Amino acid sequence: MAGRRVLVTGASRGIGRAIARAFAAQGDRVALHHRKSAGLAEQVRASLPGEGHVVVSGDLADPLAVSAFVDGAALALGGLDVVVNNAAIAVEHPILEQDYAQWQAAWQETLAANLLGPANVCWCAARHLGPGGRIVNVSSRGAFRGEPRYPAYGAAKAGLNSLTQSLALALGPHGIAVSAVAPGFVATDMGQAIMDAGDGAAIRAQSPFNRVARPEEVADAVLFLASSEWSSGTVLDLNGASHFR
Secondary structure: OOOOEEEEOOOOOHHHHHHHHHHHHOOOEEEEEEOOOHHHHHHHHHHOOOOOOEEEEOOOOOHHHHHHHHHHHHHHHOOOOEEEEOOOOOOOOOOOOOOHHHHHHHHHHHHHHHHHHHHHHHHHHHOOOOOOOEEEEEOOOHHHHOOOOOHHHHHHHHHHHHHHHHHHHHHHHHOOEEEEEEEOOEOOHHHHHHHHHOOHHHHHHOOOOOOOEOHHHHHHHHHHHHOOOOOOOOEEEEOOOOOOO
């Protein structure tokens, strides 16, 4: 499967960085997307094995920016074979601790970045993908378990799962497989901040392995899904037995 042309959103850090490195290690060329982390994205690009990797940028909440960076990635790589929707934000907004305006703002910001943005990436990418193409969406355990302090995040990820399965049906006849991975807590900057703000020991104890995931473990799952046609429509749980459904 080496030699693929891969777009990874949110690739300047955390899970996205690990995913970009995993594809590059297999001989693929990667377009690393970022929103406002040009320096970090360039550092990741420079660290990747192989040649031909590029950096693209754009705000997922801006439909025009999405179109520009997806088309830009396809132009720079000479097409697209794999698209990984990884970028996301987490806005804390517990229902009884915010006023109505804050509640509305959190929902609008989160859905724009975590659901509408990936949906637009899929629309734009589908125009470049052909038979054998893959879309892998990075969802979350929170789509199933619930996120009481981040309800819009959980709802957006649930919507992303539904989008994944709808597009698996819509794009399958064109030879394009669409799947998702749903991690629990991952040791990224965002995940660590949440653990530091709460009870990190309790979060680790949610899994019988008494730890959270490493970004590389999520990247391995994404590599598998991106190499499998018959996993289309799958939402793969990756939470260390911390939640069952």
